[in-house]
Amino acid sequence: MAPRSILLCLAFAFGLAYAIDAILYACYGNLCITGPHSVSPICTTGPPPIEFQLSLAARMFMPMLGVLLTLLLEKKPLIKSLKAYGLKIGRSSTCMKWSLIGLALPYVAYGFGLGLASCLGFGVRNPIAELLGQDELPIGREFLLFLVLISAAIAGLTINAAFALGEEIAWRGLLHDELKARLGLKLTVPMVSVLWALWHAPLVVLFGYDYPHHRDAIGVATFVAICMAFSASMALLKEHSKSVLPPAVMHGTINGLAGLMSLSVAIEDELFSMPMGLLGMASFSLVALIMILWSRKRIAA
Numbered sequence: 440m441a442p443r444s445i446l447l448c449l450a451f452a453f454g455l456a457y458a459i460d461a462i463l464y465a466c467y468g469n470l471c472i473t474g475p476h477s478v479s480p481i482c483t484t485g486p487p488p489i490e491f492q493l494s495l496a497a498r499m500f501m502p503m504l505g506v507l508l509t510l511l512l513e514k515k516p517l518i519k520s521l522k523a524y525g526l527k528i529g530r531s532s533t534c535m536k537w538s539l540i541g542l543a544l545p546y547v548a549y550g551f552g553l554g555l556a557s558c559l560g561f562g563v564r565n566p567i568a569e570l571l572g573q574d575e576l577p578i579g580r581e582f583l584l585f586l587v588l589i590s591a592a593i594a595g596l597t598i599n600a601a602f603a604l605g606e607e608i609a610w611r612g613l614l615h616d617e618l619k620a621r622l623g624l625k626l627t628v629p630m631v632s633v634l635w636a637l638w639h640a641p642l643v644v645l646f647g648y649d650y651p652h653h654r655d656a657i658g659v660a661t662f663v664a665i666c667m668a669f670s671a672s673m674a675l676l677k678e679h680s681k682s683v684l685p686p687a688v689m690h691g692t693i694n695g696l697a698g699l700m701s702l703s704v705a706i707e708d709e710l711f712s713m714p715m716g717l718l719g720m721a722s723f724s725l726v727a728l729i730m731i732l733w734s735r736k737r738i739a740a
Contacts, residue, residue: 444509445617451505452609453638459498460641467491469654472646495642499602502609502638509613524612525683526604537680541689542595544672544726545696545714546588552713552722553703561718562705569702584699591695599691600684607687610635610670611677624674632670636663649715652708661710668720669693671727675734 463470472487472495510520521527528534557563567584610631618627636659642648643658650658669690676685693714700713713719 442617442621444513445614447509447512448502448505448609448613449634451508452502455501455504456498456638457641459494459501460645463491463494464641464645470646471651472642472648496602500605503605506609506613521608521612524608524616525677525681526608526612527682528684534680534682534684537676537682537685538596538688541673541676541685541687542592542692544689544730545595545692546592548714548719548722548726549696549700549703551725552700552718555721556704556706556713556718564703564705566699566702587699588696591692591699594695595688595692599695600687601691603687603690603694604683606635607673607683607690611673611686612683615674615677624678628670628674629667631674632667633663635670636666650709653710657710661716665715665720665723668723668727672723672730675730679734 467488470487470491472491506521506524507517510517553563565580565584567580567587571580614631614634615627618630622630639648639662640659643650643662644654647654647658650661653661673686673689676689677683679685697714700719701709701715704712704718706712706716706718708716710716711718713722
């Protein structure tokens, strides 16, 4: 495909998502939302209306719709092209192996983050106790935390991965492959990271998505940086598996674990916490560094 496909995909993915943002802002004003990655006391108005939540869920599929519309305008065969971009299982054993690695990486980053927080003197706590307070429970909080961690893994492999796939077929699919063919992997990863973050930018500025204390350029810049930390590992998952499913599993698992991560460390300002602040950035960067060193001799950039 010509570079035109990249521009078309971006125009559709950004245009449709930004249109949803504009409509939501017109209907609800600057409603405060924390997004899937943070839990902040600054948003005290309760959960947003169900229509708002459904619109955000639909927004995740705008990159996929952008890919489909691009292929139609380019008169390319849909099924064959989607498979070429990685919407496939391929060799099931290989895809499953890398999907399980994609599932494990956010848990490893979670552990690194807790260790780093402890070394820095931040308060590390049971997120279930923080969420439920002193309420009486029929089971221990530690066991409940274990069950929630298991449920996050199940969601990361299933429903969360399905929603993440709506984005990943563009970020780690069409855009990754087309940019890599022209620029190489080393330039593609940061470029896709910036695009991925800027696609979320109106949510940060208008609604405080993930950064309710920083509805400004600082919040957006932090989102760009953390997307780079995420993307390095996701890109390698795609390279090894030749499928967008493992990156979608990692993406979905991050979303599933993020609330627990943000409650596990006693830091109110999300710029410094997990997973969307400096603590998360450091832990996911360490995971990415391990992946890069392990992959160095296996993938030609």
